Amino acid sequence: xxxxxxxxxxxxxxxxxxxxxxxxxxxxxxxxxxxxxxxxxxxxxxxxxxxxxxxxxxxxxxxxxxxxxxxxxxxxxxxxxxxxxxxxxxxxxxxxxxxxxxxxxxxxxxxxxxxxxxxxxxxxxxxxxxxxxxxxxxxxxxxxxxxxxxxxxxxxxxxxxxxxxxxxxxxxxxxxxxxxxxxxxxxxxxxxxxxxxxxxxxxxxxxxxxxxxxxxxxxxxxxxxxxxxxxxxxxxxxxxxxxxxxxxxxxxxxxxxxxxxxxxxxxxxxxxxxxxxxxxxxxxxxxxxxxxxxxxxxxxxxxxxxxxxxxxxxxxxxxxxxxxxxxxxxxxxxxxxxxxxxxxxxxxxxxxxxxxxxxxxxxxxxxxxxxxxxxxxxxxxxxxxxxxxxxxxxxxxxxxxxxxxxxxxxxxxxxxxxxxxxxxxxxxxxxxxxxxxxxxxxxxxxxxxxxxxxxxxxxxxxxxxxxxxxxxxxxxxxxxxxxxxxxxxxxxxxxxxxxxxxxxxxxxxxxxxxxxxxxxxxxxxxxxxxxxxxxxxxxxxxxxxxxxxxxxxxxxxxxxxxxxxxxxxxxxxxxxxxxxxxxxxxxxxxxxxxxxxxxxxxxxxxxxxxxxxxxxxxxxxxxxxxxxxxxxxxxxxxxxxxxxxxxxxxxxxxxxxxxxxxxxxxxxxxxxxxxxxxxxxxxxxxxxxxxxxxxxxxxxxxxxxxxxxxxxxxxxxx
Numbered sequence: 097x098x099x100x101x102x103x104x105x106x107x108x109x110x111x112x113x114x115x116x117x118x119x120x121x122x123x124x125x126x127x128x129x130x131x132x133x134x135x136x137x138x139x140x141x142x143x144x145x146x147x148x149x150x151x152x153x154x155x156x157x158x159x160x161x162x163x164x165x166x167x168x169x170x171x172x173x174x175x176x177x178x179x180x181x182x183x184x185x186x187x188x189x190x191x192x193x194x195x196x197x198x199x200x201x202x203x204x205x206x207x208x209x210x211x212x213x214x215x216x217x218x219x220x221x222x223x224x225x226x227x228x229x230x231x232x233x234x235x236x237x238x239x240x241x242x243x244x245x246x247x248x249x250x251x252x253x254x255x256x257x258x259x260x261x262x263x264x265x266x267x268x269x270x271x272x273x274x275x276x277x278x279x280x281x282x283x284x285x286x287x288x289x290x291x292x293x294x295x296x297x298x299x300x301x302x303x304x305x306x307x308x309x310x311x312x313x314x315x316x317x318x319x320x321x322x323x324x325x326x327x328x329x330x331x332x333x334x335x336x337x338x339x340x341x342x343x344x345x346x347x348x349x350x351x352x353x354x355x356x357x358x359x360x361x362x363x364x365x366x367x368x369x370x371x372x373x374x375x376x377x378x379x380x381x382x383x384x385x386x387x388x389x390x391x392x393x394x395x396x397x398x399x400x401x402x403x404x405x406x407x408x409x410x411x412x413x414x415x416x417x418x419x420x421x422x423x424x425x426x427x428x429x430x431x432x433x434x435x436x437x438x439x440x441x442x443x444x445x446x447x448x449x450x451x452x453x454x455x456x457x458x459x460x461x462x463x464x465x466x467x468x469x470x471x472x473x474x475x476x477x478x479x480x481x482x483x484x485x486x487x488x489x490x491x492x493x494x495x496x497x498x499x500x501x502x503x504x505x506x507x508x509x510x511x512x513x514x515x516x517x518x519x520x521x522x523x524x525x526x527x528x529x530x531x532x533x534x535x536x537x538x539x540x541x542x543x544x545x546x547x548x549x550x551x552x553x554x555x556x557x558x559x560x561x562x563x564x565x566x567x568x569x570x571x572x573x574x575x576x577x578x579x580x581x582x583x584x585x586x587x588x589x590x591x592x593x594x595x596x597x598x599x600x601x602x603x604x605x606x607x608x609x610x611x612x613x614x615x616x617x618x619x620x621x622x623x624x625x626x627x628x629x630x631x632x633x634x635x636x637x638x639x640x641x642x643x644x645x646x647x648x649x650x651x652x653x654x655x656x657x658x659x660x661x662x663x664x665x666x667x668x669x670x671x672x673x674x675x676x677x678x679x680x681x682x683x684x685x686x687x688x689x690x691x692x693x694x695x696x697x698x699x700x701x702x703x704x705x706x707x708x709x710x711x712x713x714x715x716x717x718x719x720x721x722x723x724x725x726x727x728x729x730x731x732x733x734x735x736x737x738x739x740x741x742x743x744x745x746x747x748x749x750x751x752x753x754x755x756x757x758x759x760x761x762x763x764x765x766x767x768x769x770x771x772x773x774x775x776x777x778x779x780x781x782x783x784x785x786x787x788x789x790x791x792x793x794x795x796x797x798x799x800x801x802x803x804x805x806x807x808x809x810x811x812x813x814x
Contacts, residue, residue, distance in 0.1 A: 119337065119339070121340040122341060122349045123340050124139075124142075125322065125323050127139025127152075127153070128142035128345070130678075131347070132202060135153055135165045135207075136206070138202055146346050146347050148346040149340070150227050150255070152228075152229060154231045155210055155230050156169065156231050157236070161236070163210035163237075163240055164208075165213060167231070173197070175194050176193075177192050182234070186209075214226060218248055226253065228255065229257045230260070238266045238270065239270060242271050246271065255296070257299065259278075259279045261289065264277065264295060272294060276295045277298065277299050277320065278297070281300060284311055287317065296316075297340075298319055299322055299340075300322070301321070321338050323342050327348055328635075350384070354434040357382075357438055358388055358437075359381040362377060364376045366445050368450055370420075370451070370453065372417065373415045373424065375392065376411055377412075377442065378411065382430070385432035385433050385434070387432070387433055389406050389430070390413075390428050391431060394425065399427075404426075417449055421450070426444065426447070427443070427444045451534070451535070455529075455538060455539045457474065458474060458545045461473070461547045463522070463548070464550050467516045467517075467518075468516070469510070469512055471593045472509045472524070473508045473593055477507055478507070480502045482528055483529055486500050488500070488528040489524065490524075491522055491524055491525075492522065495513050496514040501565075504588060504589055504590045508593055518550075519550060522547055522548070523544060525542045525543070526539055527543070552573075552574070556575075556576075557614055558576060558613065558614060559573040559574045563591075563595050570597075579608075581609075583605050586598065586605075592687045604726060605726040608724065617719045619668075621666060621693070622692070623653060625644060625689075625690055629641065629685075631655070631684050632679050633655040633660050635657075636655055639657050639658060640655060641654060641662075642655075644724075645723070647722050647724075649672070650666070651665070651717060652665050656676070661678055664693075668718060671713060675692075675699050675711045676701060676709050677690075689703065690702070
């Protein structure tokens, strides 16, 4: 996924840019630290490429008096090494890798010096400024920083900043021509204090009132707000007249100040596949914007004005009309991050749907977990009566079909059967099932699918497959009776496969009572689920988006707006760690498989079977779990609007291959509903802790290979 996808709700928020003023300056926090590793040359270069007004950096003094750039005193967080900057020499620090923690693309990135960063500013094609935050309290650090600035004649292009008032006061004494900034929770007292030394800036993470801003401006001072990563907050601050915004994503801030509308859209000839119409267009030109939304309009008459859909950073859309022999007219407009529309409509195109003459086809089969339960996903919506006739399905060898039930989105059928054999190979045959065409098309020639049934992995603590369609109980399929209770009228909906739950983002949640099986109290846990999120982390309406949460935060999955991550937190008797997936790697409105794993040595988080982050951690998982799905603890109000499906918890740490296997195994037809997914919780038995994980790999590989279902190629529309 690209980072641009997270801008969908940003663009939906902004209706126009007429109120935005270009006076607000953009400060790239630790460089463009949302796009490259913080406080590295890569991050500073990216900030300059974006055209930010300033890039900010943090300065420490090394053991041999070198001015080194890093936010933390300890080097561990961004390099994985031990030690601190004041106790290490320049040569020692330069051997460390400060980029790999962010992405393999930045492997080998060095800890830079202040001189390197200032020289970059000198070489830039425009007058980019540098905000120098002095972190060190070494007696000579201020003199050394001022000297580095003076040597390059950059006095009018830097702001020496600190939370330590004595640092900025000393800078003014040495060279009054260099602007200074005091960081902190700024009040009128601090404004007066900075004004007293002739200071120019104050920077705050607190609320900025009109009175506070006016007080600073009345003294000829400027106010900087940090760290703002939400476009909605940026927009409000720009309208308020705040002088600068410090952000990890200067590209978003720059795009909000865009005054040039995108070019007009050119629609290409549509392609018709029965009742589906494929639209495509040439990308609209807009060099200043990081992202574009395209609004698609459709009517049954010329010059359509009814909004059909909005899509982000794509130039194609499939209109699943579900109407036969119907003429439609389309046109499109582009909108950028600043809310500016293309000046004119696109050209208009027309298409007429054809009769639906094809029968449905099997897209995938999920045969995982319950031995008497499988889900068939189809390529199109299925007619209910034919879908629910057990005689239309056969399973060989020797399996009885007891019932068939159409999922709520009409894309899947849930079968109950006689028990399947563990790792048994089966052939599913389907006939007689019809689609929802005007003249329904039955499957005449048998649709065959070959699959292997795989049970839940050992050590299961809880498993919810969400395949019910009514009632207020969410049954636990692990045998441990961790049944959830639906609160406040949650809606059952279509899921990733089969059914799921749709949370309203107001007060819907599932309460899972405390139980001994959920108190893992060992050195291992796996928590995995499928989810469809209404918001990417940075676009949440509140601070957090709980997926699987707990009052005690023993082991949870949640979105964190302030950090711009989706995180797995696990708390042990030693400490707590929160490996995360960056918001740039997630997108709202799509099903994703998430897994958090703790194996006694590391806390890890995966998305769609791919490891995204890993933190060292030891100790025993703390007890006291009282779980909620879709709510932040028992006492807090929900803050997300997800859909859920297929969740499991296990008392053993899944290997990467097992995570990949579960994610692939449950990947079926695209779902249309919003919800959480099957949840599994697994804890680890103490005896298993001692086993070498590499020794588990052959079995895990065998399991993964066996559980990959054979899926016929889904027909391509275009």
